[in-house]
Amino acid sequence: MKKIKINMRKKIIFIVIALFLISLNFVSAITITDVSQEELFPGETSIINIDLKNNLNEDVEDVSFNLIFDNLPFIPIGGSEKSYDTFDEGKSKSFSLTIKSSQDVKPGDYSIPFSLSYVDSNGDVLKKSGSIGITVGAKTELTFDVELKNNVVGEKGQVNLKLINGGFGDIKFVNVKLIPEGFTIIGSDNDYIGTVDSDDFESATFDVIFKSEIARINAIVTYKDFYNIEQFENINREVKVYSKNEGIELGIIEKNNTLIYIISVVGLIVLWIIYRIIKRKLKKKKKV
Numbered sequence: 001m002k003k004i005k006i007n008m009r010k011k012i013i014f015i016v017i018a019l020f021l022i023s024l025n026f027v028s029a030i031t032i033t034d035v036s037q038e039e040l041f042p043g044e045t046s047i048i049n050i051d052l053k054n055n056l057n058e059d060v061e062d063v064s065f066n067l068i069f070d071n072l073p074f075i076p077i078g079g080s081e082k083s084y085d086t087f088d089e090g091k092s093k094s095f096s097l098t099i100k101s102s103q104d105v106k107p108g109d110y111s112i113p114f115s116l117s118y119v120d121s122n123g124d125v126l127k128k129s130g131s132i133g134i135t136v137g138a139k140t141e142l143t144f145d146v147e148l149k150n151n152v153v154g155e156k157g158q159v160n161l162k163l164i165n166g167g168f169g170d171i172k173f174v175n176v177k178l179i180p181e182g183f184t185i186i187g188s189d190n191d192y193i194g195t196v197d198s199d200d201f202e203s204a205t206f207d208v209i210f211k212s213e214i215a216r217i218n219a220i221v222t223y224k225d226f227y228n229i230e231q232f233e234n235i236n237r238e239v240k241v242y243s244k245n246e247g248i249e250l251g252i253i254e255k256n257n258t259l260i261y262i263i264s265v266v267g268l269i270v271l272w273i274i275y276r277i278i279k280r281k282l283k284k285k286k287k288v
Contacts, residue, residue: 138169152247169226182215
């Protein structure tokens with residue numbers, strides 16, 4: 001019974017020692033301690049900065065670090081490999097590699113595989129593989145267009161503010177607040193649009209009554225960009241509002257002929273009454 005217990009203890013101790021040695025093997029290695037990059041946009045270049053540290057308990061030689069771009073929308077500029085003749089114990093090394101993204105790459109996060117090899121003090125070649133993460137960003141290129149409907153003084157019309165996203169990334173949580181100048185807004189002065197996709201547009205439409213020939217479109221557009229950062233855009237544009245006569249001449253509105261119709265009808269009634277009176281008088285004279 002005692003022998004069985006002793007054997008079990010030995011096995012447990014052996015397992016613990018083995019796990020400890022394995023953990024040391026994972027800790028004691030050449031590791032990537034930091035990766036940073038400049039902003040990278042579609043079709044443009046960026047510098048990637050990589051920091052390595054020798055956590056081994058020995059100096060190593062013939063160190064080679066290589067980024068692998070197979071089937072990725074990136075290419076290296078000036079090489080994808082960095083090598084060192086020696087890498088001393090406990091020391092760190094920093095280096096930079098330049099990459100270029102394809103013109104049609106979709107903004108987002110990407111993993112780039114790497115291979116790392118070195119020769120230890122026993123002359124053995126050790127290899128390690130993994131990946132680093134980079135981000136392809138998106139510049140916000142938001143433009144605006146203003147369209148008016150029935151823009152005639154005293155008329156009910158519309159203000160249409162078109163938001164055009166010419167950038168590579170979508171913008172989200174888009175809201176438009178219209179500040180009236182020269183017109184009155186019918187209903188809410190806010191229009192929540194939501195998302196404006198890349199290479200697309202959305203419109204915010206407001207029903208208004210135009211009050212003056214001098215009018216301006218003042219609006220505040222809020223949204224979150226590709227990096228989820230809230231942005232603000234102020235729009236301030238003078239717009240043309242026509243007088244009623246100009247609106248009729250330009251065909252924006254139709255001439256109101258109601259008064260003419262009323263006068264015509266009243267005129268016909270008056271003529272009919274006069275006719276009846278004259279007719280009665282003529283009848284009386286004939287009788288006499």
